[in-house]
Amino acid sequence: MTSLVIQTAFLGDVVLTTPLLEALAGRHGPVDVVTTPAAAPLLETHPAVRQVIPYDKKGRDRGLGGLFRLARTLRAERYEWAYLPHRSLRTALAAWIARIPRRVGFHDGWRWLYTDVRSRATESHEIDRLLALAGADTRLARPSLHITIADTAATEGFLREHGIGADFIALAPGSIWGSKRWPYYRELAERLAGNGAIVVVGGPEDAGLAQDIVKAVEGGGGRWRAASGCGTLTLRQSAEVIRRAAVLVTNDSAPLHFAQAVDTPTVAIFGSTVPAFGFGPRGPRDQVVGLDGLPCRPCSAHGPPSCPLGHHRCMRSLTVEDVLHAIEETGALRRRD
Numbered sequence: 001m002t003s004l005v006i007q008t009a010f011l012g013d014v015v016l017t018t019p020l021l022e023a024l025a026g027r028h029g030p031v032d033v034v035t036t037p038a039a040a041p042l043l044e045t046h047p048a049v050r051q052v053i054p055y056d057k058k059g060r061d062r063g064l065g066g067l068f069r070l071a072r073t074l075r076a077e078r079y080e081w082a083y084l085p086h087r088s089l090r091t092a093l094a095a096w097i098a099r100i101p102r103r104v105g106f107h108d109g110w111r112w113l114y115t116d117v118r119s120r121a122t123e124s125h126e127i128d129r130l131l132a133l134a135g136a137d138t139r140l141a142r143p144s145l146h147i148t149i150a151d152t153a154a155t156e157g158f159l160r161e162h163g164i165g166a167d168f169i170a171l172a173p174g175s176i177w178g179s180k181r182w183p184y185y186r187e188l189a190e191r192l193a194g195n196g197a198i199v200v201v202g203g204p205e206d207a208g209l210a211q212d213i214v215k216a217v218e219g220g221g222g223r224w225r226a227a228s229g230c231g232t233l234t235l236r237q238s239a240e241v242i243r244r245a246a247v248l249v250t251n252d253s254a255p256l257h258f259a260q261a262v263d264t265p266t267v268a269i270f271g272s273t274v275p276a277f278g279f280g281p282r283g284p285r286d287q288v289v290g291l292d293g294l295p296c297r298p299c300s301a302h303g304p305p306s307c308p309l310g311h312h313r314c315m316r317s318l319t320v321e322d323v324l325h326a327i328e329e330t331g332a333l334r335r336r337d
C-alpha cells in the first residue's frame, strides 16, 4: 500500500519533509510525493520515494483545470493515505477530490477536508512537527538528500574548472524574502578569502550578487579563488558543493536545510525571523547569528520582502566580525590547519 505526501511549499520545506518521508517509508515502503517541478529533483533520487508527481501550481497546472488533472492522476493510483503537511487549500482539495480515504493534515489547515487531524506543535522544530503527521517522534532527526554519482562528477568538474581545491567555504547570500538577506556577504568573502577559496551557491536570481562577491575576492591581486554556481549548478550539485565545503554561511533560506541534510557545519544569519519558528540549524557545531533585544523582531512568519520600518536594523546591525566569530565557533576552519 503506497502512501502519498503532498508538499508543494518552498524548497527548504521540501527538504525538511524528508524525515517524514523516511518514517512513512519505514512502515509501508517508499511513498509517492506531489511537489513542485522546482523541488522534484530533490526527491526523485531519494530512497524513501517511489515516484515524484510534479504539480506546477503557478504554471502549467494553475487554476481549476490543473487541480482536477492532479486529482485524476491521484485517483488512478488508489492511495489509501494522503499526508498533507502544507497548509494549502489547493492540495487539501486535490486529495479530497481524488477521494483518498484517509487524509491527514494539521489542525490549523483545512480540517473539514481531512479525515485525521493532528495538532501542529508551536514550539518544536519543523522536522518534528512534520513527523507528528505520521505519529512518529524522532527527536533530533535530520533531513537527507541523495546525490548521484553523476551529480558528484559534475560538481567535481565545476570545482576543477574554477580552480577550487579541497579547502573552500560556501556562501549562500540569497533569499526570496529581502528582509532575510544579510547585506555584507561581499565584505565577509574578502575577509575569508585567505582561509581558502569561496564558492557561492544559490539560484539564478542570486547570480548578480554572486558575481560581485567573486570579483571582490579575485580582485585582491589574483591570490584568492572564488566561483559562483548560482544559476549553473543544479539543486543536487549545489548540495554536493555544500557537502564538500568546510562551512556554509547562509541566511534563513533553503541552503541552510541543504547543509543540514549533508551534515556541513552551518552559520545561519537570522534577521526578520528567528530560529524559534522551527527552521534553525540543529547540528552540534552549528551557529546562529541574530540580533537579540530588537523590539520589532521577529516581524513576520516568513520575513517580509523588505523591512516595513525601512531601517532593516535586524540585519544591518550584524557585523562581519559577528559572522567571523560564529565561523570560528564552528571549529570548521581550525580543524583544517
Ligand code: SF4
Binding pocket: 179, 271, 272, 273, 294, 296, 297, 298, 299, 300, 306, 307, 308, 309, 310, 311, 312, 313, 314, 315
Ligand atoms: S521590522 Fe525589524 S525585524 Fe522586521 S525587517 Fe525591519 S528591522 Fe528587521
